[in-house]
Structure formats: C-alpha cells, structure tokens
Amino acid sequence: MKLRKFSTAKVATIAIMVVAAVLVAGCGSLGSDQNTFSPSGEVAQKQLDLFLIVLVPAVIILIGVFGAMLYIFIRFRRREGDGIPKQIEGNNRLEIGWTILPTILLLGLAVPTIMSVIELGGSPDDDALGVRVIAQRWDWAFDYTDPEYLDADGRPLSTKELYIPIDRDIDFDLEALDVIHSFWVPKLAGKQDVMPGRTNRIWFNATETGVFQGQCAEFCGIGHAGMRFTTTALEPAQFDACLAAIAANGEDPLPAECVP
Numbered sequence: 001m002k003l004r005k006f007s008t009a010k011v012a013t014i015a016i017m018v019v020a021a022v023l024v025a026g027c028g029s030l031g032s033d034q035n036t037f038s039p040s041g042e043v044a045q046k047q048l049d050l051f052l053i054v055l056v057p058a059v060i061i062l063i064g065v066f067g068a069m070l071y072i073f074i075r076f077r078r079r080e081g082d083g084i085p086k087q088i089e090g091n092n093r094l095e096i097g098w099t100i101l102p103t104i105l106l107l108g109l110a111v112p113t114i115m116s117v118i119e120l121g122g123s124p125d126d127d128a129l130g131v132r133v134i135a136q137r138w139d140w141a142f143d144y145t146d147p148e149y150l151d152a153d154g155r156p157l158s159t160k161e162l163y164i165p166i167d168r169d170i171d172f173d174l175e176a177l178d179v180i181h182s183f184w185v186p187k188l189a190g191k192q193d194v195m196p197g198r199t200n201r202i203w204f205n206a207t208e209t210g211v212f213q214g215q216c217a218e219f220c221g222i223g224h225a226g227m228r229f230t231t232t233a234l235e236p237a238q239f240d241a242c243l244a245a246i247a248a249n250g251e252d253p254l255p256a257e258c259v260p
C-alpha cells in the first residue's frame, strides 16, 4: 500500500486548526456564569432578542448570497470554445427588487432596534433600588443609597460584592476614582463605562436567584484581570435579611442569609 505524503506545513496547519477548535469549544457552555446567551434578567433578555433579530436575517442573507454565487460560478463557468457571452445592460425588475427588498428589511430591523434603545436608555421603574457603584484600581464598592440600608454608624451600607433583590429594577450610579473602568454583569445586562469626573447610569434586574459573575470590561492597568465581583440575586425578603446581616457583622465570612 502506498502512503500519501503530507508536507510539514500541511500537518502544522491541521494541528493548529484542531488545537484552535478545542480551545474555542472550551470557551464556555450555555450554562456558564458569563454567557450572554442564557440571560437571567429582562434587560439582558431584550438585548439578546435584539441581537437575534439582526443575526438571523443576516445569516439567511449570507447563505442565500453565497449559495447563489456558488451556483452561478459553477453553472455558468466559462467552457472551452465559449465566446464572449451576450452583453446585457440593466434589468428594471431586478433593480427595483433589490432596492425595495433591503429597504423593507432595514425598516423591519429599525423598528425593534429603536424601540429597545429608547426603552433601555430610559428610566427604570419608580420603585427601583438605588446603588452607587464606585470603581477604582482594582476593586469595586457598592453603596446602597436607599435610606433603609444603613451600616452600624448610620451611613449608607457599602459592600465589596453586589447583592440585589430579584424582580425589582436596580438603578445604578457609576463613578470611578482614578481611570476609566467598565461595569459588566453579562447575564444581566451589557457593559457601561465608569468614568472619573462624571456619573454614568445603567439599570437592570434579575428574574431568578443566583450568583452571577461580573467584571471590569475596560483594560484599566496591571490588576485589571482581577477586577471581578459577584452579583448575588436573592428573594426580596432574603435580600433585606442579607443586608441587615452584613450591616451587623460584615461580609467576611458571608452571612448565611446572603446565600441564594
């Protein structure tokens, strides 16, 4: 039997592709802590819906266009003995068709996009919980600005990790003490920059209890990778008990009331 010879470059290319495929496959699963494809809040769900509304038609068009191109390349390829094909200029039906169809498609995409942008850029519900987020190299602090959440000294309670009640909007004021950071809890909402010298706002909510990973999403220096935090979403009564326990005894060790 004759063995086929592969060049070193070919073997190296195949090896790189296999390793890359394995690495990419290891990037996460649907259930993982930071997967935006399995949202745990209304804002993240709306953002995912919008992404899919745009992605699905784009993929259908991509397959259609490349499929048609491939068919035309093969079916009408030049064969031996072919002369110059018949020269055609313009086709009114086609011209009108490929002007009107994209217009309808773009209008169809614009309506849900603009509606979502207005809704998510607006204000949260009136009963939203206020939280002031303070970012600095390289950690986060969360101050609960509603008067019922005070520490032992009567000041707004401040925590190192974030605790929120489920099914209630959380209204965040974002402030940075040094450089630009970015506040991001992937399963609950998209990113929002946190800038020194100005207060940015974002709101979101959680619709299920759990611990969701968050992190700084703007490279802010040598400790950036460690600038992470957890968002613990609790039933409202448990949330109140958790903050009361932290006010009394601190976060370390974590009070049992704060475990979902």
Ligand SMILES: [Cu+2]
Residues within 6 Å of the ligand: 135, 180, 181, 182, 216, 217, 218, 219, 220, 224, 227
């Ligand atoms: Cu940062």
